[in-house]
Amino acid sequence: MAEESAAGAVHLLCLAASSGVPLFSRSSRGGAPSRQQLPFSIIGSLNGVHMFGQNLDVTLRSARTEDSAVVWKTFHDSITLIVLSSELGCAELRLERLLELVFGAMVLLVGLEELTKIRNVERLKKDLRATYGLIDSLLVDTELAGDLTQCVDCIIPTHGPLLQEALAGFAEEMGSVFASLVAGGRVVVGTEGWWRLGAPEAVLLPWLVGTLPFQAARDYPVYLPHGSPMVPHRLLTLTLLPGLELCVLCGPQPPLSQVEPQVLERWWQPLLEPLRACLALTPRGIPAGFPLHPDILGLLLLHLEQRRGLFTVDLGGEEGPSPSARRRLLRSFYVLVTATHFPPEEKAEEPGCPTGVPRACYVVCGAAAEGPQGRQDPGAGLRLVAVQAGPRRLLLLVSARSPTYALRGLATRTLHALTPLL
Amino acid sequence: MARLPAPGSVIVPDWHESTEGKEHLSSILRKNRRRVFGLLERPVLPPQVAADTASYKIFVSGKSGVGKTALVAKLAGLEVPVIHHETVGIQTTVVYWPAKLQASDRVVIFRFEFWDCGEAALKKFDHILPACKEKTDAFLFLFSFTDRSSFEDLPAQLSRVAGDVPNTVKMVIGSKFDQYMHTDVPERDLMAFRQAWELPLLRVKSVPGRRLADGRTLDGRAGLADVAHVLNGLGEHLWHQDQVAAGLVPGPQESSPDGGQG
Numbered sequence: 001m002a003e004e005s006a007a008g009a010v011h012l013l014c015l016a017a018s019s020g021v022p023l024f025s026r027s028s029r030g031g032a033p034s035r036q037q038l039p040f041s042i043i044g045s046l047n048g049v050h051m052f053g054q055n056l057d058v059t060l061r062s063a064r065t066e067d068s069a070v071v072w073k074t075f076h077d078s079i080t081l082i083v084l085s086s087e088l089g090c091a092e093l094r095l096e097r098l099l100e101l102v103f104g105a106m107v108l109l110v111g112l113e114e115l116t117k118i119r120n121v122e123r124l125k126k127d128l129r130a131t132y133g134l135i136d137s138l139l140v141d142t143e144l145a146g147d148l149t150q151c152v153d154c155i156i157p158t159h160g161p162l163l164q165e166a167l168a169g170f171a172e173e174m175g176s177v178f179a180s181l182v183a184g185g186r187v188v189v190g191t192e193g194w195w196r197l198g199a200p201e202a203v204l205l206p207w208l209v210g211t212l213p214f215q216a217a218r219d220y221p222v223y224l225p226h227g228s229p230m231v232p233h234r235l236l237t238l239t240l241l242p243g244l245e246l247c248v249l250c251g252p253q254p255p256l257s258q259v260e261p262q263v264l265e266r267w268w269q270p271l272l273e274p275l276r277a278c279l280a281l282t283p284r285g286i287p288a289g290f291p292l293h294p295d296i297l298g299l300l301l302l303h304l305e306q307r308r309g310l311f312t313v314d315l316g317g318e319e320g321p322s323p324s325a326r327r328r329l330l331r332s333f334y335v336l337v338t339a340t341h342f343p344p345e346e347k348a349e350e351p352g353c354p355t356g357v358p359r360a361c362y363v364v365c366g367a368a369a370e371g372p373q374g375r376q377d378p379g380a381g382l383r384l385v386a387v388q389a390g391p392r393r394l395l396l397l398v399s400a401r402s403p404t405y406a407l408r409g410l411a412t413r414t415l416h417a418l419t420p421l422l
Numbered sequence: 423m424a425r426l427p428a429p430g431s432v433i434v435p436d437w438h439e440s441t442e443g444k445e446h447l448s449s450i451l452r453k454n455r456r457r458v459f460g461l462l463e464r465p466v467l468p469p470q471v472a473a474d475t476a477s478y479k480i481f482v483s484g485k486s487g488v489g490k491t492a493l494v495a496k497l498a499g500l501e502v503p504v505i506h507h508e509t510v511g512i513q514t515t516v517v518y519w520p521a522k523l524q525a526s527d528r529v530v531i532f533r534f535e536f537w538d539c540g541e542a543a544l545k546k547f548d549h550i551l552p553a554c555k556e557k558t559d560a561f562l563f564l565f566s567f568t569d570r571s572s573f574e575d576l577p578a579q580l581s582r583v584a585g586d587v588p589n590t591v592k593m594v595i596g597s598k599f600d601q602y603m604h605t606d607v608p609e610r611d612l613m614a615f616r617q618a619w620e621l622p623l624l625r626v627k628s629v630p631g632r633r634l635a636d637g638r639t640l641d642g643r644a645g646l647a648d649v650a651h652v653l654n655g656l657g658e659h660l661w662h663q664d665q666v667a668a669g670l671v672p673g674p675q676e677s678s679p680d681g682g683q684g
Binding site: 109126127129130132213214215216217218219220221232234238239240241242244252255256257261264265268269272275 | 458459460461462463477495500501503505506507508510511512513514515516535542543546547549550552553554556557
């Protein structure tokens with residue numbers, strides 16, 4: 001099943017809207033980056049058909065063939081992004097959100113002004129190369145879900161309050177209200193200010209930190225796509241331990257040279273053990289002792305008001321599908337429930353939600369429908385269940401041996417148990 | 423200009439190949455891979471061979487595309503990025519390097535903190551150059567053997583970047599020396615440059631590092647052997663500069679005429 005559903009390819013094209021000049025194209029195949037590019041004639045046609053509509057005041061948003069989907073979007077009348085996906089279960093919702101995030105990533109690293117007032121296309125092309133790493137990570141298989149859920153991927157640390165206190169103190173000394181600890185692209189703790197960051201930067205900043213090659217420290221100019229798309233801020237990252245980075249978003253002060261090892265050691269050396277414990281939590285995300293039903297193979301918990309999420313498939317259970325297949329199942333189930341059953345997240349907190357909105361739903365994976373020829377499909381019979389209560393939405397991937405009549409009870413109990421965490 | 427120490431006069435050159443050296447190197451390796459250290463960590467040596475740490479900040483300067491980021495990655499034993507793009511902002515890399523001092527027979531662990539930034543960022547943002555220069559102990563000036571303009575730009579770089587800090591170590595490194603077939607910088611030009619500026623000059627190759635048996639991970643020991651001459655060279659000049667500053671060895675004014683370059 002999932003193994004060959006990954007064999008599909010995703011092609012992302014970026015063009016200057018007015019001239020149709022291709023700015024870059026990125027591809028992935030089978031969940032990994034690929035160098036294969038679409039022929040120029042196809043790029044031209046995809047852009048042409050979109051432009052043709054535009055001239056007639058028709059906005060072409062998406063198209064679907066038997067095995068692939070195409071989504072177009074033009075940003076600020078200046079940049080057109082086109083995504084073509086032949087991944088199994090590729091849905092418009094996923095592709096639309098992908099394009100939004102890709103444009104956000106471009107603004108983050110290049111700035112809105114350079115993207116909307118293109119003076120020198122060659123210069124822009126060169127500058128956009130810096131975004132390839134981040135954009136590629138959005139096209140390939142990932143352990144995160146924030147690209148899809150628009151919620152920040154989190155880790156629930158064992159010593160949360162201790163770390164929180166140190167982070168607040170450190171941020172104050174740095175003169176910034178935006179600080180967080182990030183492990184593997186997931187936020188471990190953040191200051192109040194950090195959690196007030198708008199979309200998409202709240203998702204993109206930790207994601208960016210997770211994709212950059214190893215460095216001891218960085219002083220990275222970033223444009224916040226929502227908060228400050230024209231004026232750059234500085235993202236300081238300090239690698240406390242390999243894989244665990246302290247991020248501070250600040251203005252012109254303080255210079256990176258002022259963040260001396262002594263300052264770091266004063267705040268963080270006493271917390272070395274709790275910090276190491278955070279690293280041990282990736283990719284599981286929740287403390288090892290946390291009681292979860294052994295039938296649960298993966299979970300996606302979202303807090304739709306706080307826009308935070310917990311996504312994990314490393315809950316033990318050797319049998320069943322591989323971690324990447326589990327993640328794919330949960331992701332496509334998320335798309336299904338979000339697009340068809342539950343109201344979109346943005347409206348979830350609106351008062352007077354109609355009573356007819358479902359509070360729970362489940363599906364059972366069909367056998368061999370997507371399975372490889374002749375081989376036993378490890379995904380057959382797996383259950384996916386979703387419940388929503390207040391601002392929280394929980395999606396579970398449950399082993400095939402779990403009876404369907406007990407799914408809702410299991411999900412409700414699990415949501416109840418997880419509520420103090422997120 | 424402080425008189426340069428002769429190569430090998432401060433640090434025992436091939437000490438890292440000796441048994442004792444290998445023992446010390448094991449603190450920066452793990453299963454034949456280079457260990458990476460977070461800012462809260464440092465190499466741990468057994469108590470009987472414990473050594474002092476000497477920390478230095480080094481600013482890497484040079485024209486866009488000469489391979490600053492690639493050089494630093496090589497020194498740190500990290501993967502060299504496959505696609506070239508200009509470095510965004512500043513990035514720093516810490517490299518630990520144990521070395522033995524000639525004079526005292528002592529082992530010192532050098533902690534080099536390399537500051538690397540993209541040329542475009544340097545021009546676009548005012549805060550970057552001052553942050554890189556603040557309290558820096560050394561400047562590494564890079565040029566590429568395949569890009570003559572990067573070599574010709576060196577004097578301008580030297581005065582622009584390091585003109586106002588005369589008593590700081592300055593070293594010049596020529597990258598992509600492996601591509602000598604295509605070299606744009608002939609030996610006689612290097613000689614002339616060396617005579618005019620009296621700066622230490624090293625050459626590095628930009629060939630991919632050797633891999634371990636799995637074919638993927640970089641071989642830490644082989645990588646260290648490739649860059650030992652650069653790390654030793656840096657350590658030598660930085661240590662010497664400290665000794666001069668502390669008045670322990672003769673500085674530029676009182677240096678004897680026979681103590682010159684080797």
